[in-house]
Amino acid sequence: RQFHWFSLLAGLLALLLYQRMAYPFLWVDLIYYFKLRGYRKTLQARMQKGIVTYLDCFLYQAKTNPNKPFIIFENRTLTYQVVDRRSNKFANAFRTEGSLKQRDIVALGMFNEPDFICVWLGLCKLGCEVAFLNVNIKAKSLLHCLQSCGAKTLVVGAELVQLVEEVLPALKDNMTVWVVDHTSPSEDFSSLLDKLEHVSGEPLSDPPKVDIMSNFLFIFTSGTTGLSKAARVGHLKAIMSMAFLQMCGATSDDIIYITLPLYHMSASLLGIGGCIHLGATCVLKKKFSASQFWKDCVKHNVTVVQYIGELCRYLVNHPTVPEEKAHSVRLAAGSGLRSDVWMEFVKRFGKVKIREGYGLTEASIGFLNYTDEVGAIGRASYFNKLSMPFQLLRYDPQTYEPVRTDSGRCIQAQIGEAGILVAPLTAMNQFLGYAGNNILSEKKLLRNVFKAGDVYFNTGDLLLHDYRDFLYFRDRIGDTFRWKGENVSTTEVSDVLGLLDFIQEANVYGVTIPGYEGRAGMAAIVLKPAHKLNGTKLYNHVVKTLPAYAWPWFLRIQTSLDVTETFKQQKVKLVQEGFNPDVTQDPLYFLDVSKKDYVYLTLTLYQDIVSGKTHL
Structure with missing residues (x-):
């Protein structure tokens, strides 16, 4: 009998040893999987109590922990109850003074401050759909954002008044503009803060009923084509986030x-x-x-x-x-x-x-690296795929399109090979599309991927799945790159450059620089016949029309642009060659902020940038 116990113990130890060697992350994967399931159960239990939306969660905390500090900003502390009451005041002011109601779309442009949250929650209490505006955008982009999301009301912080004044003539009379201030700069704006003094801080008597499958927010993401797109973010996605x-x-x-x-x-x-x-x-x-x-x-x-x-x-x-x-x-x-x-x-x-x-604005696919493995964005274990199905597809390096077999089906990327991340559309992984742009919405979907009739969301990101089941982010594909934590649309930057009288064509792409995250903007440019590059004029134009993260830091002057067979601009070779004067005979220039000009890029200057001596 003793021998029996001993052999059982030895067998268990051998099994554990095998598990440690063959599946070293089995237990952490399992623990995370149960944690995720636990959250879903909590969510279901809360939903049965009527706590369904982002706003419901906030109201639950305001009721349960009214005096708990929620926001500390500079030297102010606002409790959950204070934010709740202040957002009630905003809701009541918007209802009485602005006659806002459920499903109205309101654009919100404010820097970080407590009132961003109070205004937003106030609008949620009315059942409005809020569109968040990037505070760095210029007039042309602002106009595009307002038109694409369909907002009829605009709420801005005092710092953005000047930007709004630039677009007021184009907005005509279809837009109500509020400024989060005690006074308004002109009769085109309505002041908001003075109205709070005359309204109640009590909750609305008839809060709107919300469908969890409906839209909650619009968040603008950089378009791979042209200006930014208004991604619809559903209530379900918000609560999962x-x-x-x-x-x-x-x-x-x-x-x-x-x-x-x-x-x-x-x-x-x-x-x-x-x-x-x-x-x-x-x-x-x-x-x-x-x-x-x-x-x-x-x-x-x-x-x-x-x-x-x-x-x-x-x-x-x-x-x-x-x-x-x-x-x-x-x-x-x-x-x-x-x-x-x-x-x-x-x-x-x-x-x-x-x-x-890793996560996306448009869809619910996301990963989390819950181990201490450096560099990975998450795990692709069996358990993770149970709760979040996804695939990595083999792609054509020239077109960045998924490779399809003779029968028209996509092919999974192999272990150790970068592939396009796609996720099947399900009730839990919705894609509500982009507001006002069905064509771009459809372009994000892949159909008949593995079988007839299936639909997958194409993230446009390249990920790598290694032999230990770790996932690594490799690159964005197509016409977008990331710089300073923002997505840059190459088409938008090309269009801006094309407005100058000396530029015939521009091909914009991102280049890597040692020691920097993401890619810095670079433009291959063809000058118009009998025209020279005017660096100062280009600098002033770029600064006036583009946010700082979208500026092209490097120029490459070419006699003609490389195009593919379908006349799409060829970027792959340009990206590989970067901004190294040793690699190309084309003249290269660098944006020198101190000189407010594009200066000739010498080998010395190149080495200073690469070594970190010259900062971008």
């Missing part, structure tokens, strides 16, 4: 520091939404500052920070400050973190656990 911080390991006792702009999904749904879901406290910053970051963390006892890769790079490149070792931050959650910055971040800033994820 709120789990992010909990899945990363945050709790209701955490103090969460958010420096990302609220008009992005990361801050509004994952960050603020994550805080609301947990009933945690958020320290909100108007704008990210590398010099203030750790000082703020110490001052407010921050325990969790939200990042994008670019933010971490700024921090590791910043000179040492005493606070960077004195803080209590235990968790950093976000996306887009490069391996080298990741390792430097952990080494320099103490025991901070990194939780790197």
